[in-house]
Amino acid sequence: MAQQVPSHMQMQQQMQYTMQVAPQQPQPQHQAQLQAQAQARALPPHRQRPQQQQQQPQEQQVQQQFQQQQQHPPQQMEPGQQAQQSRPNFQMALLPPPQDRLYNTWDDLREDVKAFAKSQGYAVVIVSSLNRDPEGQYRRYNLCCGKGGKSYTSHSKGLRNTRSTKTGCPMRMKAIQEKAWPYNDKWHVIVQCAEHNHEPFTGGPGANAPAQxxxxxxxxxxxxxxxxxxxxxxxxxxxxxxxxxxxxxxxxxxxxxxxxxxxxxxxxxxxxxxxAAAAQGLPSNATYTLIPQSHLPPPPEPQAVERLPQLPPDMQVPDPDMESDDDGDEL
The missing domain is CATH 1.10.10 (Arc Repressor Mutant, subunit A)
Structure with a gap:
């Protein structure tokens, strides 16, 4: 017997039934998410991971940023303030020596300032000395940071890999011995500029310590x-x-x-x-000393000297210095 072919109406009704009753197959892009949710339900509550927050669309983020800018507009800074904020500031780490201390001698001041500067991570050097007293001792010293001054241009042949460590640090101060009250002929420090333009020396492994x-x-x-x-x-x-x-x-x-x-x-x-060796055997009022033999330069090597040719016999003239002055005319 010939098989009955379903009509067009029967096929349409069957398709509608399958769409309403049959479950929809998950799309490939949601399969991983469904599997993670199923595993989370199977785990105990204390081992379940919190669900990740869905990221907001890019349009919503841009809109929120725009609203924040309208509520809190950026403040306009003056040119001087902007340059001051952009400059690195190490003043809190590199403090200047205290100015409220009085020292009996210059040596005491120097040792204390060196110890304090070393604890802050920088070194102090003497720039110049001024104002001598009748005994020839200085009464003022100008000091600066060890990295102060301009870096010099090296003219070496490159045998050693060296470079200048100076950064032009503006830190300046002076040590003065004053006679007036309340100093009473004692030494004290006056800080002229407390700023530094370099980081402090921390002494870590491999760090290049200052020469001081x-x-x-x-x-x-x-x-x-x-x-x-x-x-x-x-x-x-x-x-x-x-x-x-x-x-x-x-x-x-x-x-x-x-x-x-x-x-x-x-x-x-x-x-x-x-x-000591040169002073032996010399008169007490001698204005010179003798260089020891070990430090004298070596004697010059003999060199060939070109001599003039001898004159012929007919051109030779007797030397008047070799002649006798006794002519026999004396009485």
Missing amino acids: FRKIEVDGMRWLMIMHREAQCNLRQLTIGIRISFGDKYQYVKKSDVRNMLAKIKRDEERKAAA
């Missing part, structure tokens, strides 16, 4: 001389030893500083020995 923090004084020189000559310590042992023996005073000293100090001690001793 690596200066070896008389006590360190004496210790190096004894340990180098009597204990026969090498350069590395001397560097580690001076750091440990003096604590924080020489904690930034490097091997190059120890080498230079040993060379300086040797030069000073040779100079003193040469002066």
Whole structure:
């Protein structure tokens, strides 16, 4: 028997029934989200993750920003204020020395100012000295930051990779000895400019410490001389030893500083020995001293000298200096 073909009306009714009754298949882009929700329902409540907030459309974000700008318009700053805010400010980290202290001597002031500046992360150097008293001692010193001044242009041949550490720091101050009350011939500090244009030295690993923090004084020189000559310590042992023996005073000293100090001690001793040896056998009122033989320059090498040819016999004239003055005419 021939199979009955469904009519057009029957096919349309069947399609409507499937659309109403059959469940809709999820789209591929929502399958991952549905799976995550199903896993969250299966987990216990204390292990469920909070649902991520849906991101707002870009148009709503732009509209909110526009409303905020209308409610709080930006304040217009003057040119001077804008330049002041854009400039880096390290004043809170690099404080100037206190000005309310009186010192009995210049040495006391210098040591205290050096210690305070080191605790703040910068060094202080002497720029100039003024106003001598009748005894020849200075009564004023102009001081500045160790990074003050202009950086110089190096004219070396490039054998060592060095560069200037100066940044033109404007920090300035002066140390004065005043006689009037309430100073009573004591020293005090006057800060002329407290600003810095560089970051403080923190002393971290690999940091390049300022040269003022690596200066070896008389006590360190004496210790190096004894340990180098009597204990026969090498350069590395001397560097580690001076750091440990003096604590924080020489904690930034490097091997190059120890080498230079040993060379300086040797030069000073040779100079003193040469002066003592040269002073022996000289009159007390002599205005000169003798250079030791070891420091004299080597004698010049003999050089060939071109001599004039000898004159022929007929052109030779007797030397009048070789003739006798006795002519026999004397009575």
